[in-house]
Amino acid sequence: MRAKDYINGVKSGKISAIKTVKSILDEIKKINKDYNYFNNITDELALELAEKIEKNPKGRLAGLPVSIKDDICVKGVETTCSSNILRGYKPIFNATVVKKLVDEGAVIIGKTNQDAFGFGSFNINTDYKVPRNPLGKTRVTGGSSGGAAGFTALTEFPHVAIGESTGGSIAAPCSFCGVQGLTPTYGAVSRYGLIDYANSLDKIGAIGKCLDDVELVFDVIRGHDNKDSTSLNEELSNNNEVKTIGLIKETLDIDPKIKDLILKKLNELGIEYEKVSLPLTSKYSLASYYIIAMAEASTNLSKYCGMRYGQEEKLDLPYNEYFSDVRTKYFNKEAKRRIILGTFTRMAGYRDAFYLKAMKVRTLIINEYKKAFRRYDLLVSPSMPIIAPKFSEVDKLTPAENYMMDIMTVGPNLAGLPHLSLNAGVYNKMPVGIMFTGDHLNEKKLFSVGKKYGV
Amino acid sequence: MVKIGIECHLQLNTRSKIFCGCSTKQVDDPNSNVCEVCCGFPGSKPVLNKEAFEKALKIATALNCKINKKTFFSRKSYFYPDLPKNFQITQYDFPIGINGSFSGVKIKRIHLEEDPGALIHKTSYCLVDYNRSGIPLVEIVTEPDFKDPKEVREFLKKLITDLSYLDVYDKKSEFALKADLNVSTTGAKVEIKNVTGLKDIEDALSYEIERQQKDAPKSNETRGWNSDKGITFLQRVKESEDDYGYITETDLPVIEISDNLVNKIKKDVPELSEEKTSRFTLQYQLRESDAKVLSSNKKLAHLFEEVAKKVDPDIAAKWIIRDLSNQLNYHKKTLDEANVKPGDMIDLLKLFEDKKITDNTAKEVMIKIITEKNFSPLKYIETNNLIMKSDTSQIEEWCKKAIEESSDAVESYKNGNEKSLNFLVGKIMELSNKTANPDVARKILVKFIKK
Numbered sequence: 001m002r003a004k005d006y007i008n009g010v011k012s013g014k015i016s017a018i019k020t021v022k023s024i025l026d027e028i029k030k031i032n033k034d035y036n037y038f039n040n041i042t043d044e045l046a047l048e049l050a051e052k053i054e055k056n057p058k059g060r061l062a063g064l065p066v067s068i069k070d071d072i073c074v075k076g077v078e079t080t081c082s083s084n085i086l087r088g089y090k091p092i093f094n095a096t097v098v099k100k101l102v103d104e105g106a107v108i109i110g111k112t113n114q115d116a117f118g119f120g121s122f123n124i125n126t127d128y129k130v131p132r133n134p135l136g137k138t139r140v141t142g143g144s145s146g147g148a149a150g151f152t153a154l155t156e157f158p159h160v161a162i163g164e165s166t167g168g169s170i171a172a173p174c175s176f177c178g179v180q181g182l183t184p185t186y187g188a189v190s191r192y193g194l195i196d197y198a199n200s201l202d203k204i205g206a207i208g209k210c211l212d213d214v215e216l217v218f219d220v221i222r223g224h225d226n227k228d229s230t231s232l233n234e235e236l237s238n239n240n241e242v243k244t245i246g247l248i249k250e251t252l253d254i255d256p257k258i259k260d261l262i263l264k265k266l267n268e269l270g271i272e273y274e275k276v277s278l279p280l281t282s283k284y285s286l287a288s289y290y291i292i293a294m295a296e297a298s299t300n301l302s303k304y305c306g307m308r309y310g311q312e313e314k315l316d317l318p319y320n321e322y323f324s325d326v327r328t329k330y331f332n333k334e335a336k337r338r339i340i341l342g343t344f345t346r347m348a349g350y351r352d353a354f355y356l357k358a359m360k361v362r363t364l365i366i367n368e369y370k371k372a373f374r375r376y377d378l379l380v381s382p383s384m385p386i387i388a389p390k391f392s393e394v395d396k397l398t399p400a401e402n403y404m405m406d407i408m409t410v411g412p413n414l415a416g417l418p419h420l421s422l423n424a425g426v427y428n429k430m431p432v433g434i435m436f437t438g439d440h441l442n443e444k445k446l447f448s449v450g451k452k453y454g455v
Numbered sequence: 456m457v458k459i460g461i462e463c464h465l466q467l468n469t470r471s472k473i474f475c476g477c478s479t480k481q482v483d484d485p486n487s488n489v490c491e492v493c494c495g496f497p498g499s500k501p502v503l504n505k506e507a508f509e510k511a512l513k514i515a516t517a518l519n520c521k522i523n524k525k526t527f528f529s530r531k532s533y534f535y536p537d538l539p540k541n542f543q544i545t546q547y548d549f550p551i552g553i554n555g556s557f558s559g560v561k562i563k564r565i566h567l568e569e570d571p572g573a574l575i576h577k578t579s580y581c582l583v584d585y586n587r588s589g590i591p592l593v594e595i596v597t598e599p600d601f602k603d604p605k606e607v608r609e610f611l612k613k614l615i616t617d618l619s620y621l622d623v624y625d626k627k628s629e630f631a632l633k634a635d636l637n638v639s640t641t642g643a644k645v646e647i648k649n650v651t652g653l654k655d656i657e658d659a660l661s662y663e664i665e666r667q668q669k670d671a672p673k674s675n676e677t678r679g680w681n682s683d684k685g686i687t688f689l690q691r692v693k694e695s696e697d698d699y700g701y702i703t704e705t706d707l708p709v710i711e712i713s714d715n716l717v718n719k720i721k722k723d724v725p726e727l728s729e730e731k732t733s734r735f736t737l738q739y740q741l742r743e744s745d746a747k748v749l750s751s752n753k754k755l756a757h758l759f760e761e762v763a764k765k766v767d768p769d770i771a772a773k774w775i776i777r778d779l780s781n782q783l784n785y786h787k788k789t790l791d792e793a794n795v796k797p798g799d800m801i802d803l804l805k806l807f808e809d810k811k812i813t814d815n816t817a818k819e820v821m822i823k824i825i826t827e828k829n830f831s832p833l834k835y836i837e838t839n840n841l842i843m844k845s846d847t848s849q850i851e852e853w854c855k856k857a858i859e860e861s862s863d864a865v866e867s868y869k870n871g872n873e874k875s876l877n878f879l880v881g882k883i884m885e886l887s888n889k890t891a892n893p894d895v896a897r898k899i900l901v902k903f904i905k906k
Contacts, residue, residue, distance in 0.1 A: 073498040086497070093491055095498060195497040200705035229502050229707050295702050299530045302541035303495050319536050343532075346700040355702060 003064050003213040006158035007105075010053065010063035017063030021050040021107050024065045024157040028110060031154055034137065036129035037147040039070045040078050041110040049107040059105025060220055065159045066101055069148050070111040071118060072162060072204065073193040074098050077108075081195050082126040083116035085330035086310040095193020096228065097162060097204050097221045104220045109159075113147030116332055117301065118166050118197040120144050121405040122394050123173065125334040130391075134177055135430055139388040142176030148207050149173030149181065160217045161207040166197045167289050168409025170205045171421035175433025176388035178423045180455055181207040182214050185440045186416030187232035189218075190225030198296035199230075201289075201413055211422065211450045218443065232441070240444035242377045245436075246276030251381035251408050261432050262382050265424045269452045273380060280368045281411040284361050289410040290403055291345050291358035298342025301335065337399065366415045373439040378449060381408050383421040383433030412437045420446040422453045456640070457664055459607055460599035461656075463634040464592045465618065466570070467510045468625040472589035473569050474501030474544065479591075485575070485584035493569075493589035495539030500706045503528075507591035508551075509720065510623040511567040512712070514593055515552025517621055517724050518562050522717050523549045528567075528704040533697075536583050537572040544569050545594075547701040551712075558613050558729070561598040568592050593623075599637060604660035607636075608653055612751075615653075617727045620753050638663050641671040647687055650680045663687050731756055739768035748776050754790045755780070761797035766804040774804055778821050786825055793825045800824070803832040806842075815889040816841045845892040847899070850883070853891055854899045857882040865904055876900060 001009075009015030025043055032038050046065070053063045068074055071081040073091035075098075080086040094102070102108065115125040123146025124130050131146045133139035134153040141150040145163035150173065152161045163170045165183040174181035183205045191202055204221065208214040225231045247266075252259050266273060306312040306326030313326050331339070345354035372379060385407060394402075412419040417437050424434035434453075438445050469479055475492035482488045491499040515522055529547035550566035570592050572585035595614070601607045615632065618624035634656055636647040645667065650659045659680045666687065675693040680686075726734070728750040735746035735756075749759045755775065762771040779800075783793060803824065807817045820832050820841075836842065844850065857879050858865055864882075868875040876897065883896045 079497075081497075089497070091491075091498060092496065093499075192500050193498040196706075200703075227502060228500050230705070296705065299532050299542050299700075299702060302532060302534065303497070303539065305534065305541060307536060308494065308539065309496070320534060323534055343700060346532075346702050348696065348698045348700075351701070359703070 001158050002210055003061075003158045003160060003208070003216055007060070007062050007064055011057045013057070015063070017050045017053045017057070017107065018047070020063065020157060021046050021065060021109065024109060024155065024159065027155060027157065028151070031151065034132065035134065035150055035154065036131045037113055037151040037154075038067070038110045039080060039082060039113050039128050039147070042074070042077050042108055045074075045077060046107050046109045049102065053105050053107065057105070059103065061101060061217065062105035064106050064217075065109045065157060066106040066217070067109055067112045067148060067151060067159065067161045068098060069145050069162055069164050070114055071164055071195045071197070072097060073195065074108060074111065077111065079111060079195070080127075080310075081117045082114045082128055083304075083331070083335065084127040084311060085304045085306075085327070087330075089310045091193070093193065096190035096225045098193065100221050100223075101162070101217075106220075112145070112151060112161060112163075114169075115144035115146070116335055117195075117297065118144040118164065118169055118202075119297070119334045119338055121168065121172050121402060122389070123147070124391070124394060125332060127332055133388045133430075136388070138390050138392075139430070140176065140391060140394055142173035142384070142388060144169040144173075145181075145207065146173045149177040149179050152179045152207050152209055153177040155209075158213075159209070160213050162204060162217075162221070163207045164194060164197075164202060164204050165409075165413060166201045166203075167293060167413045168406045170207060171383045171409045171419060171433065171435055172405070174207055174421040174423075175383035175431065175435075178426075178431030178433075179207055179209055180211045180214050180423065180450070181205060181421050182218055182443065182446065183413070183419050183421075184218060184222060184443060185232070185418045187230050188222050188236070188418070188441065188443070190221075190223070190228040190231045192225055192227040192231075196296070196300040198293040199300070200296060201293055201416075203413075203416075211420075211447065211453070211455055214420075215447050234441060236443055237439075237441050238444065239442070240448040242445050242449045244376045245271060245273040245449070246372055246376035246379045247273040248282075248379055248381040249275045249277045250279070250282035254382060254385040257427050258382055258385070258387070258432055261425050261427050262434050265434065265453075266380070271380075271449065271452060274376075276372055276376065276379065278368055278372060278379075278411070280361075281365050282407075285365055285411045285414050286403065286407055288358040288361040288365065289406070289414050290341075291354050292362060292414075294338045294342030295346045295355050295358075296342070298339045298346070301331070301339055304331075306330075362414055365411065369411070369415045369417060369437075370439070377438070377442075377445055379437040381435050381437070383408060383435040387427055387430035387432060408435060416440065418443045418446060420450050422450055423455050424453070457602050458599040458639045459601035459604070459660060460597050460637040461601070461607060461611075461634050462594060462596045462637070463611065463614075463632060464570075464594050465624050465632055467507050467591040467593055467623055469504055469506045469510065469591050471504055471506075473504050473507045473567070473591035474589055477589060482586055485582070485586060488586045489588065493539070494585050495588075501544060501704075503707055503710075504591060507567060508710070510591075510621075511551050511565065511593050512716070512720050513621050513724060514595070514618065514623055515555065515565045516717065516720050517617060517727060518552070518555040518557045518565065518595070520552025520555030520562060520565055522552055522712055525549060525709050525711055526551050527709045528707045529701045530704050531699040531701060533699055535571070536581070537574050537585075537588075539572065539585060539588055543571065544704050544707070548703075557617075558610055560600045560610055563596040563598050565593060565595050568594060599639070604657045604664070607660060608657040611653055611656065613728060616751050616753070620725050620727055636660055636663075638667065640664060640667040643672040644675045645672055645678055646676075646693075647678045647680050648690065651682075655680065655682050658685060659687060735759075739763055739772065741768065741772050745772050745776055748780075752790070758790065758795065758797055758800065762800045762804060765801045767808050770804055770808050771800075774807075774817070774821070775800070778818060779825075782822055782825050788825060795824060799830070799832050806832075806836065810892075811842055812836060813843050813884070813889055813891070813893060815884055816843070819889065839888075841888070841890055843892050844887060844890045845895050847895065850887075850891055850896050850899055851903075853883045853886045854896060854903055856886055857900070858903060868904060
């Protein structure tokens, strides 16, 4: 059932929010045994919110079950970013998105699994149990919002997942799990209460079984927030007319079967396109992205030192040794890798060659996109270069090969551009995602072309 | 050759902290004036306090800095328990102001940053209080232009005066002025960290210069200052420059400083002490030293100008600098605490100027202005009949009495000791309740004794 129909049912009294929420909570527990989508199921909070709605069915999301990625703060609910270092941490405040959702009647059902701090493309870097692909348990969900996308695909109840993307963490799992996900324009949705991976890149977005659900929830969570200085004051562009689409040439250099599927679908739907080349983006976005993301991440993770929240150890060492001990014990390998790489890129002597250069390249990439948008309403590419790989395949990848998975998604993320990943079909029984990218605040164009996919 | 450069941190007098809504008021209860932002809780985000930014901009303007058209914040990373995020939000690449000058000293840069919390050292452990975390600080960095500690003290004194003119700085606050001092005498650079207050800054520099001259430091080092013992002590030897791995604080957007804003701020910068001193010497014909004393305190200068509208500026300056300041010091009060009203000063000094009260009466009334509440000089003078008496027959009476009661002084005067006459005048002042015209009394005394 589409969220809209369900919400109307709740509002008219035909559907019981409490019943639905109880059922979905039961379902989560059942699914979680095999699939590990949730780090924390918030029964109590969910029922409390459902009861409130049942008594007074109000709000644009009245009674709609919503899951929250574990890097977004929910007051009083354990929020860990899937990292052991934050185990036991219960925020003292709600993220702005959570507040907006609850204010519109949404029911928070739990916190979804992810790569710890968002560090990964397969969701295998979680300190919880690794989530499994809804269409094949031997395969990954994609990451980092793996729990969000996986559960969205499997649940039989109305549900929207709140995800977050830094370099592709919404598009990747959506592509692998066959669901729809919007990564909004940077600043369109408040980051207040989002635990930072890389502040200049992080974007909260929505994942749904159908595009309608995504649009509905995006409409609730977007908007200016005084508590986030990077939150935009501008409204979305009202222009939703899509006349010209540029297919990014360099993104087609992948498994020909995936490429053919994507092109066939475009042709079937009568979506016309021209091929366009984004040479700078294709060549340099990955390097630029990883340098900036890791530099920012390495400072963001400094605060976790066993002193004020999260895990702690017995304190009988000088503070520096104590901090090192806690961080050594509770950060996983990928977090340590990114702290070390990120710290390296901003050290005196390397800062110019890496961090500052990456910032300059980022500007050039933004300009390249801006130039393309003078000609095209939207750009299109596959969401991921592959279908969801098996765990055994992922194990063989080097870290650099891992990072290569983001080749399609880092460009728009780096440029802060809104992008929508939609299911375009199935190859080898696994879903294949297509990704449309728009200019800043052009989300309406994305929805308008997305509707043609009938998802 | 001695070279001294300073980095001073001043606390801005804003109402709320630099990146959150917490108050800047000092509270006693540790960790009670904090929120998720100033404690750096995961997911919280900073929002720049506009008042803090504009005050920093005002300082940069007043210190003749080049204002950067674009400025932004950076993260300075280091691990320390009093630093909630283990990085400090400060400015690095493009601070608000650069290349300024003040009082003949070159200003390298001026930037805005957040204060960390405070460590409270106990015997076997240490506690952290984050109440101070997020207090807005302005850092002013000078070139190594100072040659001796006295210059530094004079510079800072003047800086503080001018900052109080700008209404950006609260002298009374506990941590109002903190400085890191860079001293080199023989090549190796020594930094003395965290010295609070003018006197300690001067003392630390003097000690350190002397120490270096006896025992030249072989490598760059960071030292601390022990105020109780009056010595600097080695904290660590610096093999290389500190590396704080600066990156942009992307939670805060780049700030574009428009010419309009700079012009508006410039207009808000009032006349500062140096200009005021020179204006006072020209406009009121004051001696430069007097003009300097008056200009060194915003409120004193204001009081002077108010009084000088009605009273001879010479008299106003003399009485405000000499008597009023002395008595305030003596009674350990500030001008504000004593609540000295310009009107009262005018009433008093006008009578003095018109020779309607004596110097002694004026002094007596001045003390009452400082010490008594709801005091009216005019009423007091009238009630106590303190108007100066120049009536010859009345003064002759007092003279006779004084001569009778002080035969020793009279003898001494007759023997050529002129000073004894002063004693006799004093006696007459006593007899007359300070109201006898001393000039008239003196003449009559001389006449009587010669007879």
